Amino acid sequence: MDMKKRIHLELRNRTPSDVRELVLDNCRSVEGKIEGLTSEFVNLEFLSLINVGLISVSNLPKLAKLKKLELSDNRISGGLDVLAEKLPNLTHLNLSGNKLKDISTLEPLKKLENLKSLDLFNCEVTNLNDYRESVFKLLPQLTYLDGYDMEDREASDSDGEVDGEGVDDDEDEEGEEEEDEDGEEEDFDEEDDDEEDEEEVEGEEDDDEVSGDEEDDEFGQDGEVEDEDEDEDEDEEEAEAGKGQKRKRDAEDEDDDEDDEEDD
Template sequence: MININLLSVSNLPKLNKLRKLELSDNRISGGLEVLAEKTPNLTHLNLSGNKIKDINTLEPLKKLPNLHSLDLFNCEVTMLINYRESVFALLPQLTYLDGFDADEQEAPDSDPEADGDALEDDYENGEGEEEEDDEEEDDLDEEVIDDEEDEDDDLEGEEDEDGVDDEEEDEEEDGEEDEEDEAEEDHPCGQKRKRSLEDEGEEDAEDEEEDEDD
């Protein structure tokens, strides 16, 4: 709720889970006890650019035990002598005031706790599910590759079996041809052909003998 001309936070609803509240550049000058009642688990509060003038105005924030970071930039209270020491003494639960701790060490850019919550929210919103889907897709790809390799092995086995079957068929055909030749010889026509060939051989032999006598 930045720069919306707020005069107070009296109408703030009950927000037990709220951790970070941005109220900068408004016109709030007091009434911070409402924050302790409505937002008891605040860890970060930004009141910079408001009309806070006195340290005592911040006293109700003592009831926020988890408040670790408070911003009061451009508030008149920051012009007081010993301002930082007084605020840290009043609110001992604070770690950072205006972006620096009590030893003037600057606060990190991001809060680990808040980042953890953001990751949790992303997972709940479905981003974590996308990562799971990617892993499932990778597993499916591996299964498809395995299936293709199994199919290739099956095809090679079938080709080998086909080769064996072809050889057996060739052998069977050769055997059938031999049987047919034997059958022809046993057949009467085959026997006649065999006899005619024998007669022709005898005639040729007689002709040769006559030639020799001449």
């Protein structure tokens, strides 16, 4: 994809003045030059042109607010004087993997008064004796060269980013932490609900057992009551039967007495 088309796609129906970051990595430059990028990108702060086949940056438009420029893995060998002219507020510059051979090619960067970090990894100039000392001497405004300061202390993440980017990362992390906390709270709530459900189920089972025992007791008591009633009925029947036999015997005795009187 050529650079012009890529810029059009990156706009996504926005106007150039709305764009703060523009990434054009791996697209094709025309004759090794930047094409399609204009000074209408007045609010652009971050521009990435990694591996686009650049030989020259002479076609760079003036971007007064640009702070970070990525130009690694191209074929740039000089002509850096245009950077100070077009990008006066540049703070981070990455020229790793280009064709820079001599310290003198970096001299135009002296005019970038706000330049804080410079990367030259995999450039031939890094093989020179006293390379680091020479670059820091040439560019006294530099704080970090290839990610380390003069005392070989590594650059912090905040120093390695354009102003404003670190803040967004912190906000994202805080948002993730809040989501995690909310998720944990929900998990705890679900566990509590599960425990309550289990307790309710156990309680219902216990109630069923108790009610079953009570029913058995009631049945047992009813059975005993019924047995007692049956015994009382049998006693009454026996008593009635005994009375009947007694009345029968008495009647027979009376008949015998009458017979004896007649004989007399």
